[in-house]
Amino acid sequence: MSGERYRRIYAVVRRIPRGRVATYGQVARLAGLENSARQVGYALHALGAATALPWHRVISGSGRISLPAQAGGLEQRFRLLAEGVPVDAAGRVVLRRHQWRPRSRP
DNA sequence: GCGGTGACGGTCG
DNA sequence: CCGACCGCCACCG
Numbered sequence: 033m034s035g036e037r038y039r040r041i042y043a044v045v046r047r048i049p050r051g052r053v054a055t056y057g058q059v060a061r062l063a064g065l066e067n068s069a070r071q072v073g074y075a076l077h078a079l080g081a082a083t084a085l086p087w088h089r090v091i092s093g094s095g096r097i098s099l100p101a102q103a104g105g106l107e108q109r110f111r112l113l114a115e116g117v118p119v120d121a122a123g124r125v126v127l128r129r130h131q132w133r134p135r136s137r138p
Numbered sequence: 139g140c141g142g143t144g145a146c147g148g149t150c151g
Numbered sequence: 152c153c154g155a156c157c158g159c160c161a162c163c164g
Contacts, residue, residue, distance in 0.1 A: 035161095037161080057146065069147060070145085071160065073144070073146065074160095074161070075145095087145085103145080140164105142164090143161105144161105146159085149155105149156085
C-alpha cells in the first residue's frame with residue numbers, strides 16, 4: 033500500500049485545515065519532496081474517494097480542480113463548497129483568498 | 139530493466 | 152487568459 037513517501041504526503045494533507053486548500057506542489061514541498069508534485073496526485077489517487085483524508089483540499093497550482101469531473105472532480109467541488117470554499121463552474125478557486133498558509137515548517 | 143504514463147508546474151507565444 | 156511544450160519522477164505493465 034503506502035511507502036514512506038506516501039506516508040509523508042498523507043501526513044501533510046491531513047494538516048490542511050477545513051475551509052482551506054493547498055496545491056499539489058505545496059504539499060510535495062511540505063513533505064520534503066521538492067520536485068514531486070505529480071507523485072502527490074498519484075498518492076491521493078491510490079487512496080480512493082472513501083478515505084478519511086481531506087484529499088479534496090488539494091488542487092493544482094493554477095487554482096483549478098485537476099481531477100476530471102466524472103472521476104471525482106464533481107465530488108471534490110461539492111466537498112469544498114460544503115465547507116465554505118467557493119468553486120466556480122469551471123472548478124476554479126481563488127487561491128489568493130483560500131490557500132492554506134502554514135506558519136512555519138519545523 | 140525499459141518505456142509509457144499522469145489528481146503537476148513553470149515557461150512561452 | 153489560454154493552450155502548447157517541456158522537465159520531473161515514482162508507478163506499472
